[in-house]
Amino acid sequence: xxxxxxxxxxxxxxxxxxxxxxxxxxxxxLHMLAGLMPAVGMAVWNWGLPAARxxxxxxxxxxxVEALCQKVMGRELSVDDFxxxxxxxxxxxxLPAAAPWWLVMLxxxxxxxxxxxxxxxxxxxxxxxxxxxxxxxxVSFPLLMDANAMQLATDYIDPLSRLKYFGVAAADAxxxxxxxxxxxxxxxxxxxxxxxxxxxxxxxxxxxIRWQIALGFFLGVAGPAALCHMLNPALNASxxxxxxxxxxxxxxxxxxxxxANAPSRxxxxxxxxxxxxxxxxxxxxxxxxxxxxxxxxxxxxxxxPLLDLIRPKPFGAR
Numbered sequence: 342x343x344x345x346x347x348x349x350x351x352x353x354x355x356x357x358x359x360x361x362x363x364x365x366x367x368x369x370x371l372h373m374l375a376g377l378m379p380a381v382g383m384a385v386w387n388w389g390l391p392a393a394r395x396x397x398x399x400x401x402x403x404x405x406v407e408a409l410c411q412k413v414m415g416r417e418l419s420v421d422d423f424x425x426x427x428x429x430x431x432x433x434x435x436l437p438a439a440a441p442w443w444l445v446m447l448x449x450x451x452x453x454x455x456x457x458x459x460x461x462x463x464x465x466x467x468x469x470x471x472x473x474x475x476x477x478x479x480v481s482f483p484l485l486m487d488a489n490a491m492q493l494a495t496d497y498i499d500p501l502s503r504l505k506y507f508g509v510a511a512a513d514a515x516x517x518x519x520x521x522x523x524x525x526x527x528x529x530x531x532x533x534x535x536x537x538x539x540x541x542x543x544x545x546x547x548x549x550i551r552w553q554i555a556l557g558f559f560l561g562v563a564g565p566a567a568l569c570h571m572l573n574p575a576l577n578a579s580x581x582x583x584x585x586x587x588x589x590x591x592x593x594x595x596x597x598x599x600x601a602n603a604p605s606r607x608x609x610x611x612x613x614x615x616x617x618x619x620x621x622x623x624x625x626x627x628x629x630x631x632x633x634x635x636x637x638x639x640x641x642x643x644x645x646p647l648l649d650l651i652r653p654k655p656f657g658a659r
Contacts, residue, residue: 364549366422366424366463367421367422367423369549369600370422370423370424370426370427371423372544372547372549373427373544373549373550373595374423374426374427374430375540376540376541376543376544376549376594376595377427377430377431377434377530377540377595378540379533379536379537379539379540380434380523380530380533380536380537380540380591381396381430381530382536383522383523383533383535383536384396384434384438384523384529384530384533386523387497387522387523387524387532387533388438388529389438391438391439392438392529392530394442395433395436395437395438395440395445395529396429396430396433396529396530398433398442398445398446398449399429399430399432399433399436399445399448399449400425400426400429400430400433400449401429402429402445402446402449402450402453403425403426403428403429403432403449403450403452403453404420404425404426404429406425406449406450406453406454406458407419407420407425407453407457407458408420410453410454410458411458411462414458416462419463422463424463425453428452428453428457428470428471429449429452429453429471430530431471431591431595431596432448432449432452432471432474432475433445433529433530434528434529434530434531434591435471435472435475435528435530435531435588435591435635436448436475436478436486436528436529437485437486437487437488437491437492437528437529438491438492438529439491439492440485440486440491441485444478444482444485444486447478448474448475448477448478449474450474451473451474451477451478452470452471452473452474452475453470453474455473455474455477456468456469456470456471456472456473456474457470457473463601464600464601465601466601466602467602467642467643467645468602468639468642468643469596469599469602469638469639469642470599471596472596472635472638472639475635476635476636476639479635488526488527488528489502489526492526495526497519497524497525497526498515498525498526499525499526499527499631500512500515500520500525500582500586501527501586501587501625501631501632502526502631503515504578504582504586504631505625505631508576509574509575509576509577509578512578512582513578513582517581517585520534520582520585520586521534521535521585522535523535523536525586527586527587527588527632528588528591530591531587531588531590531591534584534585534586534590537590537591537594537595538590538594540594541555541590541593541594541595542594544594545594550594550595550598551598551603551607551610553607553610553611553614554593554597554598554603554610554611554613554614555593555594555597555598555614556611556614557610557611557612557613557614557615557616557617557618558589558592558593558597558614558615558617558618558621559584559589559593559614559618560614560615560618561614561615561616561617561618561619561620561621561622562580562583562584562589562593562618562619562621562622563580563581563583563584563618564580564618564619565619565622565623566578566579566580566582566583566622567579567580569626577626583622583625586632587625587631587632587633587634588632588634588635589618589621589634591634592617592621592634592635592637592638593614593618596634596635596638597613597614597617597638597641602642602645603645604645604648604649604651605649606649606651606652606653608651609648609649609651612648612651613641613644613645613648616641616644617637617638617641618637620633620637620640620641621633621634621637624636624637
């Protein structure tokens with residue numbers, strides 16, 4: 342049997358580095374949920390009870406699946422750390438508000454079982470937990486995951502689809518206030534740009550998430566977009582358009598910054614975010630998907646072990 346001291350040491354080694362800064366796992370999860378609350382409110386305001394249904398189903402399913410997996414694995418239940426609640430809410434933000442109940446529960450179950458518990462639980466998963474569930478649903482049920490096909494009973498439009506298929510002029514016709522206030526077709530929470538910026542900025546300011554990752558991610562999106570826009574504004578949308586559409590704000594503040602999947606030092610963090618943002622723009626401009634942020638972050642997670650090799654030299658070393 343492993344001693345209590347050895348167990349605590351292993352837990353400390355496996356736990357994400359953010360939680361060594363005077364905060365427990367539970368405190369970090371509660372702070373993250375608090376940062377998501379403005380977007381939750383805006384999602385219900387814009388999409389109504391269907392959005393609340395999707396969020397509730399996601400959260401309940403992730404909590405139950407985590408508890409079931411821990412029971413099967415013979416572990417002590419830890420659902421009171423709210424990490425499963427956080428994962429379920431983030432997954433729901435990527436789904437259409439009109440997603441059927443079985444699709445929501447399937448994605449949440451896959452996210453927790455395959456994306457987290459299959460690797461040993463909290464801190465051991467190599468890629469972002471909610472994005473695992475999203476990716477399986479996106480590949481398996483593309484029509485049901487297409488917000489344009491699911492959200493027909495709305496006057497909102499999808500700005501990224503307008504840009505990709507109708508050009509910059511059509512995209513520029515979308516009012517900037519609509520983008521900020523979440524009046525755009527997309528994931529029910531991912532489109533609440535203003536609310537996500539507010540919540541994410543507060544989390545970064547208080548050190549709950551690492552600002553190096555978020556800043557690098559946004560610069561990675563805005564930098565190439567600004568360059569292309571300056572070279573040919575008739576064919577390329579402004580960097581503000583790219584920052585305020587799709588899952589960029591959700592990805593930069595809440596998905597790319599998941600501690601279990603991100604580097605642990607400031608410079609690798611910034612490079613990590615910068616690469617993720619640049620890859621998002623590349624997928625948007627040259628790929629077949631209008632919004633590249635979720636795929637970019639999944640690929641970015643795989644680079645974390647390499648980026649963690651970037652270390653400062655010991656004092657006096659050449």
